[in-house]
Amino acid sequence: MTEAGRPPAVILGGSFNSLSVARALGRQGIPVHALGDGAGGSLVSHSRYLRSYLDVASSATAADEWMAWLRTGPRGAVLLPCSDGALEFIARHRAELVEMGYCPAASADEVTLAMLDKERTYELARAVGVPAPRTAAVSTVDEVRKAGAAMDFPCALKPRHSHLFARAFGSKALIVDDAEELEAAFRATNEHGLEMIVTEIIPGDDSRYCSYYSYLDDDGTPLFHFTKRKPRQNPPGFGLGTFHVTDWVPDAAELGLRFFTGVGLRGVGNVEFKRDSRDGQLKIIECNPRFTAADKLVQRAGIDMATISYRRALGLPVTAPTTFRRGVTQWHPVEDWHAFRAYRALGQLSTVSWLRSLARPTGLPMFDPRDPRPSSVYAVAFAQRGLRFTRRRLASLIAGRRSR
Template sequence: MSAAMPPGLPSVILIGGSAGALSIARSLRPRGVRVYAIAPRTSHLRFSRHSQWIPLPKAEDRQTQWLDFLMQRAGEELRGAVVIPCEDDGLELVARRRSDLERRYVLIEANDAILLALLDKEATYALAREAGVPAPRIWPVRSVEEAASLRDLTYPCAVKPRHSHRFQRHFPFHKLLVTRNRDGLLDALGLVFGRGLEVFITEIIPGPEDAYRSYFTYMDESGEPLFHFTKRKIRQFPNGCGLGTYHVSDWNPDVITLGLQFLRGARHRGMANVEFKQDPRDGQLKLIECNPRVVFINELLRLSGIDHSLLVYNRLVHRALPPLGTYKVGVHVLRPVDDFRAFRVAHRRGELSWSTWARSLLRRQQLLVFRWTDPWPTLARLGLGLRSRAVRIASRILPLRGAPDATQRWPEIV
């Protein structure tokens, strides 16, 4: 049973997100904070005992729909709630409509111009250059013809979206397009430009899956970090560029130093997760991205002893901050189904043996989502996944009218 609501404690509205947003609900609701979730029907939040799901119909323009709900249709019980965006569409909404939203709600701390720059990967790399932080080499392009004139590209390379959340409306769950040669590159660019997307070309930093390092902190109004936390990604799926399936908390001073250099150079304020990849060619950490919000792996911080969700909430409602000192290193968080999928791909490529994979799991594991005290987010999502798989199998057996031509070849999607 959740704790009784302390009088006057503001509610929280989570906008979007899934596992990261669920971590917030599981941190705050037992402390008596009522948590509302504006999230898709498939979100973990819909099924959790720690959140009250707000069903909205599927919409092409989610930001307009969310703004209409928050400003026109939300009940008076939500007035004064803390709004925490848990995905990029929510961040963009706050950054662009802060003056409207703050008339009714408490909003996250941020420099909105920097928020919008961090949502633009090309602008993010420009901020890295200004801060003296190494980053992958990129080639800004605005047309297929412009790309065709480039003579210094190296392959493989990738077509990367400037705005990931817009790209994923057309290519769900994918971060970029990998191309192996010039023809593939021009085909990929024709595909994305035809959908009105803004992209650039980037080199691919080589190296194994566990070369990804991340720094988490919260920058106050004076540009000082409220805490330091680092972690390493062990595996991910899709392999090469996907969501982490196996993570471990660590303490990496080099990642902290470079992460702070980027954030201070960018004049960032508020939540921050800076991801790097170590380049085996020169040993340097290269900036991959910076997420100024709660991310998918937020639960790892809480399990390690840094309650990031409570920090964000207490800071915004002017309550005492939770302990932010030392944390446990060596905490492993696993997504078992997707980790097995990542292993299968690596095994087929000859990169990972059964014995090496099994040995990597012979330690105390924490699951990212499943909890005995709140099992339905996992069980319901498992049921939805099985249903989706059954539909895919049926579609192969019984071809659907209007289904895409299976013989049509697109550039590799990662």
């Protein structure tokens, strides 16, 4: 395929990552379309680089609505997944999508589906020599009781499929302090028909989280090596990153590449680890074979995964990055404020240390002076939520005084 024509890109699902992908490609003159995933309020829909946006009714109907749109969509377009649901959609429908004339992002589909299953991910990690937490898949109350007896508390009840769990509970995991809480948490998840695992919590504070990113070509050759740290997340322990910093973490790169090559991953890959305070080993937490919420950080550090993925899907050559900028940060101000307060309450972070970490130029996940509308829309929505909260608090205080 030649450079002429610049085939469109269609982004499926996502949030911050879909916005960074749209900007990276749109700035090159590539027509970009985005299909929502029912999460609501997608910021990418406000980007100047978007040609069209499909707002789907709900995450449960997203796959059907995507397929309906694609039946009349721009043939020859590259399909780029930005959510777990999108990964599953492409993995299960690749042949049909190719027959329709699309170019789905490269991946080993069976591996992708395995990465969407946390228990299968851990099984594969152990098989290729990558340390993993102790886990137990559970489907009955008896299995939960047996797993609880073998675990140290606190432990976590995690979903095998995160995107299905998030629809019902809006979090990554349920932390439990004893066997009674574990059983109650399992009963709650079981009502939604979710497959769950009981997992140990790797000890150590959140500064021990780090990640490895790469893109593996068709023959398994990594096109680049990138690592970062995630010092803070909200909520602490099992949350979304609120402050990231690029850094070279050699053992994360070594273990990450061992995992990717061992399981046969192709295309974009991200694997997260946590360093165990008991033995100093990195233990795998999860693998995301797609763009993540830190995609803009990776771009700012010098690696444009969106363009690499787009070009490889079209069979075009890419110039592989040989290095990346270290010390680049990404800060989510509102979320990090809540994280800071939680860490401070736990005695893990002082005000001075928090402010010191911010005393350098940092990047914001949404703001781009060339494309200001998404961050403006977010700021207005945040101000409106704050105003509604203030009004409710004032009304509650006034009602309380009147009742005295």
